Amino acid sequence: MRILVVEDEAKVARALREGLEREKYEVVVAPTGEEGFFLVNAEEFDLILLDLMLPGRDGLQVLSTLRKRGLQTPVLILTARDAIEDRVNGLDKGADDYLVKPFAFPELLARVRALLRRGRTEQAPQLKLADLEMDVVTRNAKRRGRYLELTAREFELLEYLLRHKEQVVSREMLARNVWKETARATPLDNVMDVHINRLRRKVDEPFDRKLIHTVRGVGFVLREEE
Amino acid sequence: MRFRPRNVRSRLTLWYVLVLASLLALYAGVASLFLFLSLREDFDQNLLGDVETVEGMLAKEPNGGVSLHSRRPDAPEPRIGHFIEVWSPEGSLLYRSAALRDQTLGGPPGPDEGLHDPAPSTIRLPNGTRVRLASGVYHVEDQRVVLRVAYSEEGLWRELGEFGGVLLLGFPIAVLLAGFGGYALARKALSPIDSMTTQAKKISAERLGDRLSIENPEDEVGKLGTVFNEMLGRLQSAFDQLRRFTADASHELRTPLTAIRSVGEVALQDERSPAEYRDVIGSMLEEVDRLTRLAESLLALSRADAGHVQLQREVIPLVHLAREASSVVEVLAEEKRQQIGIEGDANLVVSVDRLILRQAIVNLLDNAIKYSAPGSGILVRVRSEGDKQVFLEVIDQGPGIPSEHQPHVFDRFYRVDKARTREWGGAGLGLSITRWAVEVHGGDISLESKEDKGSTFRVSLPLAKDSSTSPSKGGSQ
Numbered sequence: 001m002r003i004l005v006v007e008d009e010a011k012v013a014r015a016l017r018e019g020l021e022r023e024k025y026e027v028v029v030a031p032t033g034e035e036g037f038f039l040v041n042a043e044e045f046d047l048i049l050l051d052l053m054l055p056g057r058d059g060l061q062v063l064s065t066l067r068k069r070g071l072q073t074p075v076l077i078l079t080a081r082d083a084i085e086d087r088v089n090g091l092d093k094g095a096d097d098y099l100v101k102p103f104a105f106p107e108l109l110a111r112v113r114a115l116l117r118r119g120r121t122e123q124a125p126q127l128k129l130a131d132l133e134m135d136v137v138t139r140n141a142k143r144r145g146r147y148l149e150l151t152a153r154e155f156e157l158l159e160y161l162l163r164h165k166e167q168v169v170s171r172e173m174l175a176r177n178v179w180k181e182t183a184r185a186t187p188l189d190n191v192m193d194v195h196i197n198r199l200r201r202k203v204d205e206p207f208d209r210k211l212i213h214t215v216r217g218v219g220f221v222l223r224e225e226e
Numbered sequence: 227m228r229f230r231p232r233n234v235r236s237r238l239t240l241w242y243v244l245v246l247a248s249l250l251a252l253y254a255g256v257a258s259l260f261l262f263l264s265l266r267e268d269f270d271q272n273l274l275g276d277v278e279t280v281e282g283m284l285a286k287e288p289n290g291g292v293s294l295h296s297r298r299p300d301a302p303e304p305r306i307g308h309f310i311e312v313w314s315p316e317g318s319l320l321y322r323s324a325a326l327r328d329q330t331l332g333g334p335p336g337p338d339e340g341l342h343d344p345a346p347s348t349i350r351l352p353n354g355t356r357v358r359l360a361s362g363v364y365h366v367e368d369q370r371v372v373l374r375v376a377y378s379e380e381g382l383w384r385e386l387g388e389f390g391g392v393l394l395l396g397f398p399i400a401v402l403l404a405g406f407g408g409y410a411l412a413r414k415a416l417s418p419i420d421s422m423t424t425q426a427k428k429i430s431a432e433r434l435g436d437r438l439s440i441e442n443p444e445d446e447v448g449k450l451g452t453v454f455n456e457m458l459g460r461l462q463s464a465f466d467q468l469r470r471f472t473a474d475a476s477h478e479l480r481t482p483l484t485a486i487r488s489v490g491e492v493a494l495q496d497e498r499s500p501a502e503y504r505d506v507i508g509s510m511l512e513e514v515d516r517l518t519r520l521a522e523s524l525l526a527l528s529r530a531d532a533g534h535v536q537l538q539r540e541v542i543p544l545v546h547l548a549r550e551a552s553s554v555v556e557v558l559a560e561e562k563r564q565q566i567g568i569e570g571d572a573n574l575v576v577s578v579d580r581l582i583l584r585q586a587i588v589n590l591l592d593n594a595i596k597y598s599a600p601g602s603g604i605l606v607r608v609r610s611e612g613d614k615q616v617f618l619e620v621i622d623q624g625p626g627i628p629s630e631h632q633p634h635v636f637d638r639f640y641r642v643d644k645a646r647t648r649e650w651g652g653a654g655l656g657l658s659i660t661r662w663a664v665e666v667h668g669g670d671i672s673l674e675s676k677e678d679k680g681s682t683f684r685v686s687l688p689l690a691k692d693s694s695t696s697p698s699k700g701g702s703q
Contacts (some may be wrong), residue, residue, distance in 0.1 A: 102518050153557075171515075179554065182581055186519070186656060187555055187592035194557040216504070217511025 001116060002026045002044065006036035006059065007051040016049065019105055033057030040066055045073050047115055052079035060093050067094035074115040104170035106219055127162040130224050132203065132211055134162055148202050157195055158203065161222040170219040196220060235412045242408030247401050254393045261389055265382050270346045273360045277375045280310055284366045284373070292320040292366055309357060309376040320371060329353055335372040348379065418447045434462040474639035478520055482513035523655045527638065530662045537579040537666065541690050544618055545570035545608045547580065551587035552606065555595060562600040566591065570608025574616045577690040578667050586663035587618070589656040590683050594622035610689060618685040627675040635673060636661040
């Protein structure tokens with residue numbers, strides 16, 4: 001999978017390259033709009049990460065020109081501008097998704113994965129990690145064959161973590177996808193902590209192998225111990 | 227190009243002068259007219275008297291002509307400047323006074339000249355002299371004659387001219403005086419404005435505390451000054467707020483920045499294990515997280531200030547929204563063994579942006595949970611007030627908010643307990659965001675609190691018209 005990163009901020013570009021390469025993507029970085037435009041015309045990419053505020057040529061301009069030429073590659077916009085109109089404008093010009101800086105890296109990875117597998121939905125009803133099993137249809141969760149008694153919110157939280165097993169999930173992602181809140185307000189952080197603690201008590205405490213891990217400063221991850 | 231004086235003073239003076247000049251001209255015209263009419267009246271009286279006199283002096287000459295001679299020898303000769311003509315009705319000139327020389331008072335008479343009342347009229351002689359003419363039909367012995375007597379109007383016009391001359395002489399003097407007087411008056415009337423201008427120039431953003439001095443607050447200029455001073459007051463408080471906000475914001479920025487910096491610098495002092503590095507980086511990321519959220523909140527508030535928020539309104543029972551909000555934070559209450567009770571009528575619907583208003587209620591509940599003792603109760607009550615307003619009250623049994631803090635709890639970055647709140651991760655923006663969320667829906671939020679008696683936050687919102695929901699009562703939880 002080849003990803004083109006059009007980003008003028010050198011530090012951010014480097015972090016994006018390293019982070020994405022670690023996930024086994026091939027990354028090409030273009031520091032200006034013109035260069036990005038040239039590369040898209042010259043080479044094939046599976047995904048474009050496009051910064052909006054670029055020197056020389058505005059990201060939106062680049063995008064709308066590319067779309068007018070019939071480019072199908074999915075485009076994920078990265079920007080520090082966060083007005084609804086900007087967002088709508090970006091999506092109107094042909095962007096597939098929109099991420100506001102500063103974004104959490106796990107969030108970026110999740111969006112990238114989602115865009116790359118677009119069309120191929122994998123909503124398996126059976127989820128599994130080590131001896132933890134969940135059935136989304138019957139809404140049952142089992143660990144080592146024993147049923148876990150979970151509240152609705154705990155079930156949704158565990159399901160989300162399990163669907164993203166072995167990937168770090170940020171608090172923003174949980175706020176949006178589990179609590180359906182657009183903004184992550186302070187009270188919600190405390191709420192999340194309480195829920196994660198309760199989930200730990202039910203899923204991990206009775207067992208010696210812990211599955212729920214906190215990645216300090218980043219978020220949470222469900223995985224077998226490294 | 228129109229002439230337009232630059233300042234009000236000159237414009238006012240110009241107006242005075244113009245108005246006075248036209249009034250004077252009108253006055254002079256009317257006075258002259260009346261003078262003229264009265265002079266001519268006298269003139270005509272004299273003329274008619276003289277016609278009588280001349281008639282008596284007419285005598286028939288043997289040659290068929292007519293001559294003038296006095297029957298009384300002491301009678302004066304007709305005045306020089308008397309123009310006299312005597313015509314026969316057939317149109318032959320019988321007599322012409324010497325003063326006329328070869329001029330004529332209008333040629334042969336018409337058939338009915340002099341038959342009616344002898345009203346004098348003005349005619350012009352062929353040499354241009356304007357004369358006043360009266361005529362009449364008389365009999366000299368047995369002959370019918372038409373007698374014409376005329377005076378030159380010269381004297382009349384001269385008198386009028388002298389009168390006009392006097393007026394004209396006074397005119398510029400009066401106008402000049404009016405100009406000076408008007409200018410002085412305008413200057414006096416406008417002098418408070420001048421002094422206000424001078425003072426206002428000295429008031430800058432750094433000296434907003436200054437006020438204009440007002441001599442008489444009741445007059446027009448005084449009222450203007452008062453309004454201006456009130457505006458300065460509002461500006462000053464806005465500036466103060468902004469200044470405080472900037473200071474607070476930079477403090478809030480500095481705290482996590484300091485943490486990031488010192489954690490990073492300390493970590494670099496020694497060689498550490500990967501796990502320790504991870505811990506350090508994680509700790510730094512936590513602070514970054516705090517900064518990110520601060521930036522997001524500030525952005526949300528600044529967007530709110532700029533009015534850039536589009537509400538996605540839907541009509542929902544307020545009590546449902548309260549339940550949704552409560553379900554988000556109830557785990558926090560559970561951790562403190564607190565009970566959240568919700569009561570209210572599901573018929574009370576509001577038209578609101580669900581997410582925005584729910585966030586507001588979440589913030590209020592979170593506040594109540596935070597500041598109430600473990601095991602205490604929190605009540606959310608939805609009730610209507612009249613048929614226009616609906617109240618949502620969040621009532622806690624916490625320690626209450628001291629009255630000196632109450633006016634400020636909705637201010638940005640304001641914290642009742644400076645030391646305590648940070649452990650909760652808040653930046654003191656929760657309640658100001660809540661207030662904004664309520665106000666953007668046309669509502670209002672207020673606080674009622676007594677120390678040791680708990681606090682009540684009351685949100686009032688306009689009741690929505692649509693109450694299509696079922697009339698079931700919302701019980702308490």
